Amino acid sequence: MSKSALHRGVGVALWRQIGDEIRRGIGNGLADESGRLPPEAELAARFGVNRHTVRAAIAALVHEGVLRSEQGRGTYVRRQKRLTYPIGARTRFSAGLEGQVRDRQIELLDHAREPANATVAAALGLEPAEEVIRLEMRGLADGVPVSRSTAWFRAAHFPDIADYFARTHSITRALALSGIRDYRRASTTIEARHADDTDTRDLRLSPGAIVLVARGINVDGSDKPIQYSQTRFSADRVELTVSAD
Amino acid sequence: MSKSALHRGVGVALWRQIGDEIRRGIGNGLADESGRLPPEAELAARFGVNRHTVRAAIAALVHEGVLRSEQGRGTYVRRQKRLTYPIGARTRFSAGLEGQVRDRQIELLDHAREPANATVAAALGLEPAEEVIRLEMRGLADGVPVSRSTAWFRAAHFPDIADYFARTHSITRALALSGIRDYRRASTTIEARHADDTDTRDLRLSPGAIVLVARGINVDGSDKPIQYSQTRFSADRVELTVSAD
DNA sequence: TCTAGTTGTCTAGATCAATAGACAAATTGA
DNA sequence: TCAATTTGTCTATTGATCTAGACAACTAGA
Numbered sequence: 001m002s003k004s005a006l007h008r009g010v011g012v013a014l015w016r017q018i019g020d021e022i023r024r025g026i027g028n029g030l031a032d033e034s035g036r037l038p039p040e041a042e043l044a045a046r047f048g049v050n051r052h053t054v055r056a057a058i059a060a061l062v063h064e065g066v067l068r069s070e071q072g073r074g075t076y077v078r079r080q081k082r083l084t085y086p087i088g089a090r091t092r093f094s095a096g097l098e099g100q101v102r103d104r105q106i107e108l109l110d111h112a113r114e115p116a117n118a119t120v121a122a123a124l125g126l127e128p129a130e131e132v133i134r135l136e137m138r139g140l141a142d143g144v145p146v147s148r149s150t151a152w153f154r155a156a157h158f159p160d161i162a163d164y165f166a167r168t169h170s171i172t173r174a175l176a177l178s179g180i181r182d183y184r185r186a187s188t189t190i191e192a193r194h195a196d197d198t199d200t201r202d203l204r205l206s207p208g209a210i211v212l213v214a215r216g217i218n219v220d221g222s223d224k225p226i227q228y229s230q231t232r233f234s235a236d237r238v239e240l241t242v243s244a245d
Numbered sequence: 246m247s248k249s250a251l252h253r254g255v256g257v258a259l260w261r262q263i264g265d266e267i268r269r270g271i272g273n274g275l276a277d278e279s280g281r282l283p284p285e286a287e288l289a290a291r292f293g294v295n296r297h298t299v300r301a302a303i304a305a306l307v308h309e310g311v312l313r314s315e316q317g318r319g320t321y322v323r324r325q326k327r328l329t330y331p332i333g334a335r336t337r338f339s340a341g342l343e344g345q346v347r348d349r350q351i352e353l354l355d356h357a358r359e360p361a362n363a364t365v366a367a368a369l370g371l372e373p374a375e376e377v378i379r380l381e382m383r384g385l386a387d388g389v390p391v392s393r394s395t396a397w398f399r400a401a402h403f404p405d406i407a408d409y410f411a412r413t414h415s416i417t418r419a420l421a422l423s424g425i426r427d428y429r430r431a432s433t434t435i436e437a438r439h440a441d442d443t444d445t446r447d448l449r450l451s452p453g454a455i456v457l458v459a460r461g462i463n464v465d466g467s468d469k470p471i472q473y474s475q476t477r478f479s480a481d482r483v484e485l486t487v488s489a490d
Numbered sequence: 491t492c493t494a495g496t497t498g499t500c501t502a503g504a505t506c507a508a509t510a511g512a513c514a515a516a517t518t519g520a
Numbered sequence: 521t522c523a524a525t526t527t528g529t530c531t532a533t534t535g536a537t538c539t540a541g542a543c544a545a546c547t548a549g550a
Contacts, residue, residue, distance in 0.1 A: 007442075009506085010451060011264070011305070013537060016256025039496055050539045055497085060256070071497045072546030197252075206255060254536080258507060284526055295509045300527085316527045317516030491550100498545070506537065515528070520521100 006047060015056035018047050019206075022057060023066060023236075026077050035077040037067070064204050065144030065237065082239045083146060087188050087214065101141040106169050109202070110136040111162035113155055120152045123217055123228035131155035133162055138202055146238050148202045149231035157226070171227070180220055183227070188216040190240060203234045210235035251292060260301035263292050264451075267302060268311060268481075271322050280322040282312070309449050310389030310482070327484045328391060332433050332459065346386040351414050354447070355381040356407035358400055365397045368462050368473035376400035378407055383447055391483050393447045394476035402471070416472070425465055428472070433461040435485060448479050455480035 006017050022030065022037070031037050040058070044051040058075055061067040069075045083100050115129040124132070132152045139147035151171065153161050157178070164174035175183060191213045195205045203211070211232045218227040233240070251262050267275065267282070276282050285303070289296040303320055306312040314320045328345050360374040369377070377397045384392035396416065398406050402423070409419035420428060436458045440450045448456070456477045463472040478485070 007445065011258035011261025011507090013256035013258075013506095015537075019256070041496080052540085053538060056537080058497095069497065070547085072495080072548080074496065074547095200252065200255075256537090258536095260507075286526080297510085298508060301507080314527065315517085317518080317525080319517095319526065493550080494548090496545100496547080498543100500541105500543085502540085504537100504539075507535080509534075510532085512530085513528100514530095515526100517526075518524085520523085 006049070013056075014047075014049055014053050015060065016206075018043075018049070018054060019057035019060045021047070022061060026066070031077045037075040037077070039074065060206070064206065078142075078144065079237070082237055083141060085147075085233065085238055085240050087185075087190070087216075087240050103140075103142050105140045106171075107138045107140065108135060108162070108166050108169075109138055111165075116152065120228055124152065124154055124225045126154060133158060135162060135165060137165075141237075144237065145203045145234070147231050147233050148199065149229055151227055151229035153227055175226070180226060183218045183220050186217045186219040186223070186225070188214055190214050192235060199232055203232065205234055205236075212238065212240060214240065251294070258301075259292075259294055259298050260305065261451075263288075263294070263299060264302035264305045266292070267306060271311070276322045282320040282322070284319065305451070309451065323387075323389065324482070327482055328386060330392075330478065330483055330485050332430075332435070332461075332485050348385075348387050350385045351416075352383045352385065353380060353407070353411050353414075354383055356410075361397065365473055369397065369399055369470045371399060378403060380407060380410060382410075386482075389482065390448045390479070392476050392478050393444065394474055396472055396474035398472055420471070425471060428463045428465050431462045431464040431468070431470070433459055435459050437480060444477055448477065450479055450481075457483065457485060459485065 006014055008014070022043075025031075037043070037058075038046070040051050040054050044054045047054065058067055058069060062069055066078060067075055068078045112134050113131060114134060116124065116126055116132045118128070120126075120132060121128055121130060126132070131154075133155050135151045135153075137149050137151065138145055139149070158175075161174055161178060164177040165171065168174055168177070192210055193213065195203070195211050199205055199211050205211070212235050214231045214233070216229055216231075217225050218229070220226050251259055253259070267288075270276075282288070282303075283291070285296050285299050289299045292299065303312055303314060307314055311323060312320055313323050357379050358376060359379060361369065361371050361377040363373065365371075365377060366373050366375060371377070376399075378400050380396045380398075382394050382396065383390055384394070403420075406419050406423060409422040410416065413419055413422070437455055438458060440448070440456050444450055444456050450456070457480050459476045459478070461474055461476075462470050463474070465471050
């Protein structure tokens with residue numbers, strides 16, 4: 001039994017402690033089979049706080065995408081299971097979530113034309129400081145941010161990639177408009193770290209959350225690098241599977 | 246470089262985040278050779294907060310026993326190194342800190358005569374529910390709590406152990422007054438867990454801190470168990486060394 | 491349709507957290 | 521002794537957090 005009373009006056013707000021406790025409690029018997037949480041009043045009694053304090057905790061988890069509240073019905077766990085992203089040669093950024101979510105979408109947050117830094121130049125096989133197009137994107141599944149990625153393309157070869165992406169909301173289709181009929185993932189490296197400020201903002205994470213970072217290079221039919229990208233996933237919401245393929 | 250900006254509006258007070266940051270920074274170049282921290286004004290500038298906020302963080306660490314502030318001089322790290330507790334056959338509760346601290350002391354917080362629970366009865370080789378004396382103690386090093394222990398003795402054999410301990414402030418001397426000339430540590434098991442409410446209160450820890458738990462049985466000259474004890478150490482302040490001895 | 495159960499919203503007050511500024515008190519080195 | 525540096529204390533203000541109570545809005549089942 002985990003002795004998990006709340007601590008007052010220690011610089012951590014009660015609603016955050018309760019939120020963490022609820023997040024931990026999910027998948028540990030707090031919600032019933034249907035994913036329904038106990039009513040707010042009961043949670044308030046259980047934690048020994050006011051109902052409004054529990055509501056603040058739930059609101060934070062709703063904002064994080066962990067819970068979903070329905071007036072008159074109750075509060076439900078949004079997804080009992082994590083999304084599974086396949087990683088393989090045929091990995092397409094937006095694909096691979098078939099059947100796991102009702103709605104998925106990629107937003108273009110920002111784009112720029114700029115000189116490549118050393119890492120990007122090396123990955124794409126460019127001259128130092130050659131110009132690249134950088135796209136900042138965010139992937140949403142059923143309205144919840146699950147991924148945040150940055151992709152670099154050689155500016156000389158893909159001058160209009162940002163426009164194409166903005167129109168099609170798809171890397172595959174944007175590349176097709178640029179004349180790339182097919183491409184494959186040459187390499188992917190995966191690491192995990194704590195969320196930084198950008199992650200907590202864009203993925204709506206709480207500080208201290210863990211992100212998975214996947215760095216990959218896509219190559220065209222003749223194995224020339226066309227895209228270098230770095231994608232951050234919320235480790236709470238996503239798991240990666242590496243397929244041979 | 247650890248990207249460790251402060252997070253506002255996430256239910257964790259800035260002073261706590263700063264306190265954690267300082268605690269982490271100690272032994273990582275934040276303090277100079279003499280153990281002196283940068284002045285409050287500089288820390289405030291570095292963290293981008295008001296000086297009072299830094300002061301709240303420092304006050305918490307002073308209360309925890311990590312820092313020591315001196316008006317006009319500066320704020321100093323209390324102990325750069327952790328205390329090392331030897332664990333071995335000849336381990337004496339209060340001993341083993343020779344040379345590491347100026348002043349050490351064991352307080353008797355509470356004592357009771359009560360039936361043994363299953364664990365204690367098994368450890369001491371007693372009949373179920375046979376009466377035992379339980380002592381609740383706290384060890385201080387230079388005024389800072391470093392250990393919190395509970396010890397059980399068979400009531401029939403050591404009826405006055407609490408009195409003796411209160412007089413002598415030493416288990417060894419209290420046992421001597423009870424007629425035990427010598428004893429040795431038959432077994433010790435060590436585990437680590439998060440601090441619970443009792444730990445945070447008695448050892449002045451912050452929630453989420455880690456405690457080392459050492460459970461041991463002391464036996465007399467003819468190998469009969471005379472004492473079962475469970476001691477919690479602040480993992481921040483103490484390390485244990487197991488000696489063959 | 492009615493009722494019980496549940497989430498959503500509003501008001502109000504108490505306490506905590508953070509900022510701002512000023513000055514006192516102690517220490518150190520010139 | 522004097523000036524600079526540093527911690528300690530005080531007042532005041534603003535916003536976040538927590539409590540308390542009341543009632544509206546919605547859902548589901550009798």
